[in-house]
Amino acid sequence: MRAIFSYTFPYKKSASIALFLMFIELLVELAQPILMAKIIDDGIIAEDFNAVLLWGGVLLGLSLLAFTAGVTNSFFAADLSQGVGYDLRKDLFSKVQKFSARHFQNITTPSLVTRITNDVIQIQNLLFMFVRIGLRAPLFIIFALIMAFTIDVKLALFLLGSVPVFLLFLFFLLTKGIKWFKKVQHKLDGLNTIIRENIAGIRLIKGFNRKEHEEERFHQANESLVLHNKKALWLMEVAMPVVMFGMNIVILVLLFVGSQILSNAGVEAGELVAIINYATRILFTFSVFTFLIMVISRGQASAERIADVLHQTTDEDTSGKAKELDGAVRFHNVSLQRGGHNVLKNLNFHALPGTTVGIIGETGSGKTSLLHLIPRLYEKNAGQLFLDGVEIENLHVKNIRKQISLVPQEVHLFSGTVRENISWGKKGATREEIEGAAKQAQIHDFITDLPNGYETQIGQKGVVFSGGQKQRLSIARALVREPRILILDDSTSALDAHTEKRLLRTLDEQPCTVFLVAQKISSIQNADLILILHQGEIIAQGTHDELLQQSEYYAEIHQSQQEGVTS
Ligand SMILES: Nc1ncnc2c1ncn2[C@@H]1O[C@H](COP(=O)(O)OP(=O)(O)OP(=O)(O)O)[C@@H](O)[C@H]1O
Numbered sequence: 307m308r309a310i311f312s313y314t315f316p317y318k319k320s321a322s323i324a325l326f327l328m329f330i331e332l333l334v335e336l337a338q339p340i341l342m343a344k345i346i347d348d349g350i351i352a353e354d355f356n357a358v359l360l361w362g363g364v365l366l367g368l369s370l371l372a373f374t375a376g377v378t379n380s381f382f383a384a385d386l387s388q389g390v391g392y393d394l395r396k397d398l399f400s401k402v403q404k405f406s407a408r409h410f411q412n413i414t415t416p417s418l419v420t421r422i423t424n425d426v427i428q429i430q431n432l433l434f435m436f437v438r439i440g441l442r443a444p445l446f447i448i449f450a451l452i453m454a455f456t457i458d459v460k461l462a463l464f465l466l467g468s469v470p471v472f473l474l475f476l477f478f479l480l481t482k483g484i485k486w487f488k489k490v491q492h493k494l495d496g497l498n499t500i501i502r503e504n505i506a507g508i509r510l511i512k513g514f515n516r517k518e519h520e521e522e523r524f525h526q527a528n529e530s531l532v533l534h535n536k537k538a539l540w541l542m543e544v545a546m547p548v549v550m551f552g553m554n555i556v557i558l559v560l561l562f563v564g565s566q567i568l569s570n571a572g573v574e575a576g577e578l579v580a581i582i583n584y585a586t587r588i589l590f591t592f593s594v595f596t597f598l599i600m601v602i603s604r605g606q607a608s609a610e611r612i613a614d615v616l617h618q619t620t621d622e623d624t625s626g627k628a629k630e631l632d633g634a635v636r637f638h639n640v641s642l643q644r645g646g647h648n649v650l651k652n653l654n655f656h657a658l659p660g661t662t663v664g665i666i667g668e669t670g671s672g673k674t675s676l677l678h679l680i681p682r683l684y685e686k687n688a689g690q691l692f693l694d695g696v697e698i699e700n701l702h703v704k705n706i707r708k709q710i711s712l713v714p715q716e717v718h719l720f721s722g723t724v725r726e727n728i729s730w731g732k733k734g735a736t737r738e739e740i741e742g743a744a745k746q747a748q749i750h751d752f753i754t755d756l757p758n759g760y761e762t763q764i765g766q767k768g769v770v771f772s773g774g775q776k777q778r779l780s781i782a783r784a785l786v787r788e789p790r791i792l793i794l795d796d797s798t799s800a801l802d803a804h805t806e807k808r809l810l811r812t813l814d815e816q817p818c819t820v821f822l823v824a825q826k827i828s829s830i831q832n833a834d835l836i837l838i839l840h841q842g843e844i845i846a847q848g849t850h851d852e853l854l855q856q857s858e859y860y861a862e863i864h865q866s867q868q869e870g871v872t873s
Contacts, residue, residue, distance in 0.1 A: 307606060309613045310429055313393050317386040324382035324437040327375040332442050334372035336449050339583035341365045343457075347576030379438060387434040391426050397616060398422045404620035407684055411645070413615065416498035421615055424494060425608035432605030440598055443591045450584045450591075461564055461581045465588065468556045472549065472592045476599055479545050483603025486538035491607055493531040500527050538603075545596040553589035560585050628705040631790040632694050633659035633819035635680060640689035642675055642842075649675045650842045652689070657835060659694075659790075662813070662820040664830025666863070667839030673823045674715060676839070677793050680821070681710045693791075711784035713797040715823075717776040724753055724779070725760040731783040739786055746812045747782035748805050749775065773800035781809070785816070793821045798829055827864050836860075 314321055341361050349358035402418055413421075447469065454462035504511065504520055511520050564578045635657040642650040650672045657663045665673050678684040679691060682703055691698045693706060711731065719727055728743060729735040735743075740760070744750040752775060756762040762769050771779065777797050784792060792813070798806045806829060813820055814832065824830050831850040838846045838853070838860055846857035853860040 307609045307613075309616060310390075310394070310609045313390045314386065314433065316393070317389045320382040320385040320389070321437060324379050324386060325441065327379035327382070328437060328439075328442050329445075330375040331372045331379070332445055332449070334368045334375075335442075335446060335587070336453060337368060338365065339580040339587070340453070341368070342583060343576035343580035345576075346579055351575065383434045383437045386437060387430040390433055391430040394426050394429065394612060395422055398426070398612065401615055401618065401620070405618070406620070406682070407644075407678070409618055409620070412618075414495065414499065416502050417495040417611075418615065419502075420491065420495050420498055421608075421611050425491060425611050428601075428604045428608035429612065432601050432609075435598060435601045439594060440602075443594050443598060446591050447588050450588050454581050454584045457577050457581050457584075461560060461578075464560055464563060465556070465581075465585050468552070469588075472552065472589075472595075475545075475548065475552075476592070476595050479541065479596065479599045480603055482541055483538065483599055484606045486534065486541060487604040488607040488610070490531070490534045490538055490604075491611060493527070493534045497524075497527045497531050500524050539600075542596055542600040545599070546593055549589070549593045549596055553586075553592065556589060557582065557585055626700050626702040626705075627696065628702045629694065629696060631706065631709045633657075633790040634692070634694050635663075635791065635819060635821075636690075636692040636695075637676075637679075638690040638692070640679065640686050640691055642672075642679065642684060643687045644675065644684075648842060650679075650686075653844055655835065655837055655844060655847055657819055657821075659819055660817055661834035662822060662830075662832070664833030664836040665821065665823045665839060666825070666827065666830060666836065666860075671839040672842040673839055674795055675842075676837075677712070677795050677821055677823065680791060680793060681707050681712055683712075708787075709790040710793065711787050711789035711791070712793045713777075713780050713784045713795060715795040715797075717773075717780045717797075719764050719771070719776060719779060722764065723758075723760065724756070724762050724764060727764060727779060728760075728782045728786055731786040732788075735786050740782075743782040743786035744779075746785050746816075747778045748809050748812070749778035749782055752778075774802070774805070777801065778805075778809070789818050791819045791821070792816060794823065796823045796825065798822075799825060803828075827860075827867055 341364060344361040345358055345365070348354060349361060398418075399422060402422070451462065451466055451469070454465055500520075500523055504524070511517060560582055564582065637653045637655050640650060640653040641648065653676065655663075665676065667673055675684060679686055680693075682698060693701060698706070720730060725740055728740045731743075732739065741750060744753055744760075753760055753762070756769060764771065777800050781794065781797055784794075794813075798809060801809065810829065810832070813822070822830055822833065827850070830836055834849065835847060836850060836853055837844050838857060840859070846853055846860060848856060854864060
């Protein structure tokens with residue numbers, strides 16, 4: 307909660323005004339029983355109509371003042387809570403942008419979405435309620451007790467005695483509430499995961515006729531969320547009648563004791579009414595507390611989940627040397643572990659600037675993992691990785707990523723136009739640069755044939771691209787940056803042989819080091835260096851001709867693929 311509290315600092319003006327206004331409301335609330343006592347004792351009992359008018363007028367005026375203060379307080383409370391919400395979302399979003407694979411293993415994507423949206427809303431509610439009534443409730447109890455003591459010590463002592471019992475009960479509610487609402491937020495994550503998976507895989511679900519299965523999965527997650535929510539709310543709902551019951555007992559005792567004192571001529575009737583009034587209000591404040599406890603428990607649970615994201619250390623935080631790369635990449639005994647498994651073991655190779663490195667290997671052999679080490683999307687566990695002879699840890703992450711273009715295995719296009727999608731690779735790219743990159747990626751002709759050319763909208767509201775078209779568009783996006791290192795993770799798999807050949811020829815002319823993962827040997831046979839990966843190890847490396855001579859494994863794949871072509 308402390309981390310979240312610091313977010314209120316920029317809004318301290320709004321918070322102070324809101325608290326000041328809340329204080330006015332509190333003072334009026336405290337004065338009301340005294341004024342009522344005046345009306346009864348000095349007005350009604352003394353039969354002085356002018357006193358009734360005077361104190362009644364004061365009561366009305368103060369009530370109007372409290373009303374105005376309340377309305378204005380809401381305005382500033384909203385400014386504070388909305389402002390903090392905006393800043394939290396901004397910082398959470400920016401933090402997530404710096405996340406690497408290990409972070410997404412700790413906190414899942416749907417959970418991150420819930421934290422940036424729903425959890426922030428819980429904090430906003432908490433802050434709003436805090437400056438509206440949160441502080442007013444405990445202050446009212448303290449001041450009302452003081453006022454009660456000024457009226458009659460004996461009766462006030464009865465009232466004071468009941469306070470710790472209520473406080474203990476509220477503390478119990480708070481600890482239970484935090485626990486339960488954390489579970490509720492966790493269940494919300496689970497539901498979001500299923501919704502996300504279903505929307506993304508809707509075609510697969512239809513194709514496999516798994517609609518009922520998915521509906522059942524959703525139903526179970528939905529039911530579990532409702533159940534946990536009900537449990538948490540039930541705890542709060544039970545609290546209210548318990549507090550009301552306790553409150554009525556205390557009032558009964560006060561009335562009984564008060565009537566005894568009154569009959570013994572200890573206090574005036576107005577004073578007894580005033581003290582009962584304070585008691586009723588104090589105890590009513592306790593029932594408000596049960597509602598506040600719900601908001602606080604939820605807010606505390608959400609604050610912990612938000613702080614968990616904000617406190618993650620990211621590699622972007624580390625400093626390092628900025629360097630203009632030539633594109634030399636050297637792996638020296640590099641190993642990588644993922645989920646406790648050795649995914650890459652003792653990799654050694656050297657790629658010279660401007661050369662092409664082809665990578666081949668069966669599925670799961672570690673090709674993607676190797677590629678992700680170069681822009682530091684994964685962090686190696688052992689060995690050394692050099693870019694232009696400098697250990698990667700000594701280079702500035704952001705700076706080197708600017709010079710590396712990665713086309714991932716799963717192509718991702720953003721909503722927007724074709725032009726926007728290509729220029730996404732380079733801020734402020736000119737028309738010539740965008741079209742030049744599209745030509746190199748062999749997609750320019752296809753784009754110009756579209757009704758709106760480069761201004762064509764992509765996605766649900768526009769043209770839906772085929773797998774091969776998407777791959778070429780994302781290669782254009784990578785090329786527009788004029789990278790020093792270009793990484794293509796199986797990015798030509800959906801292209802026809804003719805287009806792939808033309809694309810590979812263009813890539814060969816690029817003045818950068820190219821890493822090219824492929825399934826077909828024909829896609830990489832012209833590479834300057836070919837790496838064969840098998841179960842996380844480089845089992846052979848060299849040029850196509852060298853490997854044909856030296857690696858039985860390579861020769862076998864070559865042979866089988868040749869047969870596939872000729873048969
Ligand atoms: N987050 C992870 N946690 C644990 N193991 C992982 C994780 N990601 C990948 N792996 C494992 O690492 C190994 C290498 O995966 P990688 O994606 O690098 O292989 P690949 O050669 O690119 O496979 P493909 O050709 O199918 O894309 C696999 O055995 C995979 O199960």
